[in-house]
Amino acid sequence: MPPRLRTLLLPILSLSGAAALAAPTLDAAMRERAENLVRDGKHASLVIAVIDGKDSAVYGFGRARPGDSGVPDADTVYEIGSVTKTMTGLLLADAVVAGKARLDQPVAELLPAYAIPGLAGQQITVGQLATQFSGLPRLPANLAPADMRNPYAGYGETQLRTFLAGHTLTRAPGAAYEYSNLAYGLLGTAMATQANMSYEELLQARIFRPLGMVSTFTAGTPALRARLAPGHLADGKLAANWDFQAIAGAGAVRSSARDMIAYMQSYMRSASPAQQLAVQPQRMLAGEGGGDGVKRIGLAWMLDQVKGRPFAWHNGQTGGYASFAGYTLDGKRGVVVLSSTACDVDGLGVGVLLPGSLSPPNGPAPKEIAIDPAELAQYAGQYALAPTFVLRVRQGPDGLLVGATGQPEAPVYASAKDTFFYKVVEAQLVFQRDAQGAVTGVVLHQNGHALPGKRKP
Incomplete structure (x- = not known):
């Protein structure tokens, strides 16, 4: 991981011609979240543009280039x-x-x-x-x-x-x-x-x-x-x-x-x-x-x-x-x-x-726990979140792998019994059981959504 960075936030840059104090502000919780993502080495640099109608402002976090003291700004170029x-x-x-x-x-x-x-x-x-x-x-x-x-x-x-x-x-x-x-x-x-x-x-x-x-x-x-x-x-x-x-x-x-x-x-x-x-x-x-x-x-x-x-x-x-x-x-x-x-x-x-739409917007990262590989087989299967969107769960050599319709597989990691999280995206899977303890479904939590899916026979 890159070293921890001290200076993270680019002062607000107004792109509207109005006074800087009138430009759109970044919600404090999301600002803290962006600062943490850069400080913890998860992102080398971030630029966030906030647009309120005709007014806009740009916030930069991290370093535009390794070893450079400059933060990224409105004119730093990224692959989109x-x-x-x-x-x-x-x-x-x-x-x-x-x-x-x-x-x-x-x-x-x-x-x-x-x-x-x-x-x-x-x-x-x-x-x-x-x-x-x-x-x-x-x-x-x-x-x-x-x-x-x-x-x-x-x-x-x-x-x-x-x-x-x-x-x-x-x-x-x-x-x-x-x-x-x-x-x-x-x-x-x-x-x-x-x-x-x-x-x-x-x-x-x-x-x-x-x-x-x-x-x-x-x-x-x-x-x-x-x-x-x-x-x-x-x-x-x-x-x-x-x-x-x-x-x-x-x-x-x-x-x-x-x-x-x-x-x-x-x-x-x-x-x-x-x-x-x-x-x-x-x-x-x-x-x-x-x-x-x-x-x-x-x-x-x-x-x-x-x-x-x-x-x-x-x-x-x-x-x-x-x-x-x-x-x-x-x-x-x-x-x-x-x-x-x-x-x-x-x-x-x-x-x-959508400020306030994510709950919690800046919670701590899940802590990974170990689960016996023999226990992981019970989660394998297909889960239909919609008629055309199915999660495919299988046991890989190092843990559970989850793919979705039209998407490649990604590993998920246990944070509790029946609860797994991704590291490549901010998402969580919570498996559901019936009265007999059999896994019957899953709920995908992502971007403020909770999408349930039933296990296919």
Whole structure:
């Protein structure tokens, strides 16, 4: 872990032109939480942008660079990972509003040189790519990185076309949700091809230049790349930056807090018809039975609510960075969190966006306890939190491993009998038992939600 740091908080920076004292403040509990995350070595640096309507402020924690006394600020650049998908979805919405595409349009019509798989006569549409209902897997099977630290760098158009030509769908397009970087890479390729531009050129023309986002890019000049905060692995070691070719639409963008404020405010203050379409609910994901939790998905944007307060959000993570962007659907408050460590910042983002929504917002980290490996087998199984969202629990060589629909496995650690926590994200699993002591279900606690799931036979 990096050494403990003493000076953590960048004094408030007003980006609104109003007096600094009038700028949005960071809730004291969330400020303490961010300070602790940096002090304890869980994040090398954090930048939090708080947006209240037309006013905004940026808070920086940690060090912009190892050995540098400067804290990160509004112009420090980070990889934003899958928050890129909201921009790719906006490109689609822009094309739909302009009459150049339709959500129900088959991808094959925009990419005639590609062999796009289908099933039972059903073709994948661009809308299904944008809502993660395409039927495509999370990653292409022929992704074979020469350098695992930079996994997408060598994956180009030839590899993408080869995979799609030989791939067989295991379910019909539109049948089920599965988070897919491949799908969003394909969507970005389709939008760029339709516009006769590269993906970078299309982003610059449709989003970045109109919004004045001068520090946002996928490749970028040496001067822009020099402003990147060095990324870190979860264990604190330096990480390589990620570069993209054919899968760029899934996560290639780098940006600063200043630019991301402009991006979020464009949704919050005077959303264009394309932005309105991008956050329009398209598909149900979970919560059909009522209660809080992710309800629907727009074009990449997750449409959620906590304690009856609706908001749109997306997160991101690359090999050395994590991000969160969200805003309340009434347009009154927004937040951007950027980290130079590949550890989840969702809880921090939701807590800043909706003060008081997380309980407790800054509680102590769970303490790990040992459980006899023979006892762990009783938790193995599948737990349905929603018809299209299932947790898969199995016993690994070093403890329990938990995967979810469309997501890779991650280890969980016991803090009490029947209670386990993640280290890679701020989440907890509490297993439920019947009167006879058999494990019958689980409750996932994350970002203020409590999502119960029954064990499948």
